[in-house]
Amino acid sequence: MKNNMSEEFFRSPKKRGKIAAFLSGRGSNFKAIHDAIQTGAIDAEIVLVFSNKEEALGLKIAQEQNLETLFLDPKNYESHEDYDKAIIREIRKRDVDLICLAGYMKILTPVFCNEFKNRIMNIHPALLPSFPGLHVQKKAIDWGVRYSGATVHFVTADVDMGPIILQTVVPVLQDDTEETLSERILKEEHKIYPESVKLFFEGKLEVRKKRVFIR
Numbered sequence: 013m014k015n016n017m018s019e020e021f022f023r024s025p026k027k028r029g030k031i032a033a034f035l036s037g038r039g040s041n042f043k044a045i046h047d048a049i050q051t052g053a054i055d056a057e058i059v060l061v062f063s064n065k066e067e068a069l070g071l072k073i074a075q076e077q078n079l080e081t082l083f084l085d086p087k088n089y090e091s092h093e094d095y096d097k098a099i100i101r102e103i104r105k106r107d108v109d110l111i112c113l114a115g116y117m118k119i120l121t122p123v124f125c126n127e128f129k130n131r132i133m134n135i136h137p138a139l140l141p142s143f144p145g146l147h148v149q150k151k152a153i154d155w156g157v158r159y160s161g162a163t164v165h166f167v168t169a170d171v172d173m174g175p176i177i178l179q180t181v182v183p184v185l186q187d188d189t190e191e192t193l194s195e196r197i198l199k200e201e202h203k204i205y206p207e208s209v210k211l212f213f214e215g216k217l218e219v220r221k222k223r224v225f226i227r
Contacts, residue, residue, distance in 0.1 A: 029056030029213040032108045034116035035063050039070025040198065041135050041205050042114035046077060048206035056213050059106045062099065064118050086118070096124040103128070110212055112205070113167065122169040130175075130219050132167035133212070135205045137197045139163060139179055144172030149197065150190040160184050160193065162201045164208040166219065175224045177217065178204045 033042040042061065048054045061074035066083045074081050082102060089095040100123075103111065113134040125132065138148040140163040152160040161181040168174040180200040184193060211217050211226060218225045 029054075029109045030059045030107055031056050031209070032060040032062060032103055032106065032111045033058055033070075033074075033114050034111060035061065035070040035114045036065045036068055036117040037070060037115045039068070039073065039114045041201055042070055042112065043073060044202035045112060045114070045206050045209055046079075048210070054206060054210045054213060056109070056209070059108060060102070062102070064116070070114070093121050093123055096121045100124060100127050110209065111167075112209065114205075119171055120167060120169075125167055125169045130166050133177070133205075133208060134165055134167050134172075134174070135201050136163045136165065136172050137194065137201065139181070140165060140172055140176060147190070149193045152184055153188055153190060153193065157184055160197060162197050162204060164204050166224070175219050175222055177208045177211070177224050177226075180204050 031045070033039065033045065035042055039061070042058075045054065046058055049056060049058065058079055061071060061079050061081045063071050063081070063083050064086055066085070071081045071083065084095065084098055086092075086095050089098060109131065111128055111132045113132065120132070136144070136148070138144070138152065139159070139161045143151050149160065159181050161179055163179045164177045165172070166174040166177065180203065182193070182197050182200055216227045218227055
């Protein structure tokens with residue numbers, strides 16, 4: 013199969029995909045992906061749920077689902093790069109095909125991003141490239157935009173600037189608060205993130221420079 017996801021990924025059509033989910037909180041998008049796997053919509057398995065927060069609710073949810081979990085304390089490493097290198101070793105051990113960031117609130121180093129180029133997905137609660145970073149629903153309301161939404165993209169060293177896979181549009185209502193807009197966007201996130209993962213494991217995503225083409 014010819015695409016720039018790398019042929020080693022799809023070396024065997026019989027090989028079931030392996031996912032590592034990264035989270036720092038409740039990880040609701042991790043759960044949405046797991047639910048899609050359980051229904052058979054995604055032909056893959058979550059082989060690791062990783063967190064930089066020992067108390068992350070998502071780790072507890074994963075353990076209740078009998079999934080392997082891992083916490084590494086950033087305080088035990090001299091640098092951010094050393095921390096990411098330790099995570100890379102854990103990912104390699106498990107032969108992971110795709111890393112899904114599900115509310116992972118730690119910026120990945122260039123070392124990590126380059127190691128897994130076009131193999132890391134993230135979901136962002138805005139229509140990138142507009143409103144990268146944090147508190148984006150508040151920014152959307154403050155700017156008075158009429159539409160916001162969510163974006164699934166491949167992760168690069170430039171934060172929230174990787175190739176866009178799927179987007180969904182959510183109207184911004186005049187009486188919206190940051191909380192109400194966030195809640196409506198989150199419901200849409202739970203739809204397009206599993207769909208993006210599904211497309212990946214079906215070999216339908218092709219990255220050409222900054223664009224993703226769906227085959």
